Amino acid sequence: xxxxxxxxxxxxxxxxxxxxxxxxxxxxxxxxxxxxxxxxxxxxxxxxxxxxxxxxxxxxxxxxxxxxxxxxxxxxxxxxxxxxxxxxxxxxxxxxxxxxxxxxxxxxxxxxxxxxx
Numbered sequence: 224x225x226x227x228x229x230x231x232x233x234x235x236x237x238x239x240x241x242x243x244x245x246x247x248x249x250x251x252x253x254x255x256x257x258x259x260x261x262x263x264x265x266x267x268x269x270x271x272x273x274x275x276x277x278x279x280x281x282x283x284x285x286x287x288x289x290x291x292x293x294x295x296x297x298x299x300x301x302x303x304x305x306x307x308x309x310x311x312x313x314x315x316x317x318x319x320x321x322x323x324x325x326x327x328x329x330x331x332x333x334x335x336x337x338x339x340x
Contacts, residue, residue: 224271224297229256233264237274238291243284 226234236249250261265285268274273294276285307314318324324332 237287243286
């Protein structure tokens, strides 16, 4: 589930709505785009299973089917997985050089690795 920059920006607005939102409400905040462009983004997000919509009178209302946290967790998981397949040493050295691990973190990581083997 890869999103383009505009799709991700629209998703951010949907999450910020903290409930329900319409295409028009998003478009009014992003008036540099045509209404039809924002409508197309909503349709794509719905096809990708990220949002769901229903009719309320003449208006279609949408809400997210996935939380912001879950989306970014999946995005990070996919990015790390792709990098790991190409160059596992890059992932190892990133964590060793950039993540401040405490002794208990290292012990927990080792236990998790041993369970996977």
